[in-house]
Amino acid sequence: MGAAVSVDAHHHLWDLSVRDQDWITGPELLPLRRDFTLGDLEPQAGAAGVERTVLVQTVTVPEETPELLLLARGSELIGGVVGWADLTRPDIAEELARLAELPGGRYLRGVRHQVQGEPDPAWLLRPEVRRGLAAVAAAGLVYDLVVLPRQLAACVPRGRRRPGRRTAAAHSYGGRRAPRRPQGSRVDGSGDVKVLIPALLAVLAFVWVPLSGPVAVAADRPSVGLSKSQAGAGGSITVSGSDWGAKRLLMILICGQSVPSRGVVGGTNSCANADGRAVTTDAGGRFERGLPVVEPPRPCPCVVHVATVTGPKAAADAVLVVAGHSVEPLPEEAAGGRLSVLTDTRLDGSGTLLAWFGSPPSRRLVFTVGNTGTTPVRNPVFQVGTAHGVFAPRWEEQQWRGTIAPGRKARVSLPVELPAGAHGDYTVSLKYGGRVLAEQPWGVGRPWGVTLFWILVCVVVPAAVFRAGMAVVDRVRPRRTSGRGGRHRGLRLPERAPRAPGPGRSGSRSAKPASGSPAAPAPPALPWFTPDTDPGTPAAPQLSAPHENGPTTPTRRGNT
Incomplete structure (x- = not known):
């Protein structure tokens, strides 16, 4: 079993500028006629060691419950919401399913109707109400x-008829003192003790069963638990966690001026960095590590802050009361209202042909934000950062035009652009009010068009230079005045000189050409021989008969 969690099982938040609380009447309730926001709750909860709370509805209007769920979605302090739904409506089951699908719908833990305002004392026994209660039980609420x-008498039969239904008594007397009755008096045969004991047991079941799990906060983000929520300087606590990812290096610090819903307000300068500890998670993403308790450099409210050193960025906080350390209110938030990201961010758009050749890659960062504060947010200025690999983000301010009322949400789209030629693994971060709201990975492909261009340059340019050089050589080389023209002026063979016919060779195959006919061209001479040393031409005019100066000796026929 995990460490025990300190839970405030019932509290209210409201903003009178958004919706009036018409039940606050009379001089005795005058101190309540003001706004109560998360900014008022968080320092008090941190100072008291409260780690989770249950936010309960106040007025019976359908618009309030979605707003409460939105508040829970943006706060790590709120562990559950008790909303309102009209139990008498025929489609109550569909209405409960719709609430569960809203942003923050997973925080819906229960439903409440202010029965004390109904004139009929048996209102809970009406058939349409019984049908609505059955729908609440079927929804697991x-x-x-x-x-x-x-x-009260109408409450007990309901529990007896549906023993599996969970019921909690919020105000057994509607916030007023019960009138005195004579000892032993009964209400429809049921004594007060018999009525209140099941209600008190149901309260315990409500606090323990639905909220025993919020130490994990949510299934999609890491959790942190402490062996004890209060300790003095010089002592030690055990910090444990889950869902951090396998084999991740984590940093554990005690930080002041911090609450889980706002994170470490002053950054790590608010933390006792010298006394921090490091731990590596196991294969299941869990860890457990001892931590010495020291006084942080800033006053409480204090938290144990756990953040990743390797792997995707993640952080989680758990409330710790450092006994004897000073407590001061948290600083005011810089901007009116508070924005929280309600949906996963995404990058819309695709690469263009120009980006394939090195132009700046661009996308649009799309997300939905909700205003969890008490004042409207007008024309918010976000910071969009782009980081390559392990390098720090490069931030750029982007203003979104519009107004987000308290409890409302809006879809925001901001442009994101990288430098020309960028490629590799990038991370796009979104920051507002000094808090990083979301991070989105972006894998940018290599601009292969640039690579192709340089390959073509390396092939085409040398070929073009070679052709140009050959053209220059052809122009500067001197031309021969005789001989066959043409592009290829290579080596020419020497021309063979005509041989004069010797005596007695008139009948030979080398007949004298007829007069008037053109003489056969002389064979060309090879360039490495002069005409006098040509092996195919005698140095002097020779007769056709064999000669001792001839290149060969004729073969004789017959006997020698």
């Missing part, structure tokens, strides 16, 4: 009771 003494 808790029904939160708020009744007057005269309505």
Whole structure:
């Protein structure tokens, strides 16, 4: 079993500028006629060691529950929401399913109707209400009771008829003192003790069963748990966690002026860095590490801050009360309202042909944000950062035009552009109010068009230079005045000189050409022989008969 979690099982938040609380009447309730926001709750919860709370509805209007779910979605302090739904509507099951699909719908833990305002003391026994309660049980939710003494009798039969239904008593007397009754008096045969014992047991079941898991906060982000939520300087605690990823190096610090919903406000300068610890997760993404308790450099509220050193960026905080350390209110947030990312971010767009040749890659970062604060956010300025690999992000301010009212959401699209020729693994980060809201990986392909261009340059340019050089050589080389023309002025063979016919060779095959006929051209001479040393031509005119100066000796026929 994980470490115990300190839970405030019932609190309210409201903004009178958004919706009036018409039940706040009379001088005794005058101190409540003001706004109560997360900014008021978080320092008090941190100072008291409260790690999770249950946010409960206040007015019976359908618009309030989605707003409460949105607040829970943006806060790590709120572990569950008890909303309102009209139990008498025929499609109550569909309405509960719709609420569960809203942003933050997974925080819906129960449903409450202010029965103390119903004039009928048997309102809970009406058939349409019973049908609605059955839908609440089928949805796995808790029904939160708020009744007057005269309505208590209707609560017990409901629990007896549906023993598997979970019920919690929020205000068994509707916030007012119960009228005195004589000892032993009964309400429809049921004593107060018999009525309140099941209600108190249901309260315990409500707090323990639905909220025993929020130490993990959510299945899609890492969690941190402490062996004890309060310790003095010089002591030690055990920090454990899960869902951090396998074999990740983590850093564990004690930080001041911090709450889980806002993170480490002053950065790591608010933390006791010299007394931090490092730990590596196991194959299942879990870890457990001892941590000495020291006083951080800033006052409390304090947290144990765990963040990744290797792998994807992730962080989580757990409330720690450092006994004896000073406590001061958190600084005011820089901007009015608070924005939280409600959906996963994505990058829209695709690469163009120009990007294939090295132009700057561009996309649009699309996300949905909700205003979890109490004042409208007008024309918010986001910071969009791009980081290559392990390098720090390069931030650029992007303003979105529009207004986000408290409890509302908006779809935001911001342009993102990388330098020309960029390629590889990039990370796009989104920051608002000094907090990193989301990170989105971006794998940028190599601009192969540039590579192809340089390959062509390396092949075409040398070939072009060679052809140009050959053209220059052809122009500067002197031309021969005789001989056959043409492009190829190579080596020419020497021309063979005609041989004069010797005596007695008139009948030979080398007949004298007829007069008037053109003489046969002389064979060309080889360039490495002069006409006098040509092996195929005698140095002087020779007779056709064999001669001792001839190149060969004739073969004689017959006997020698």
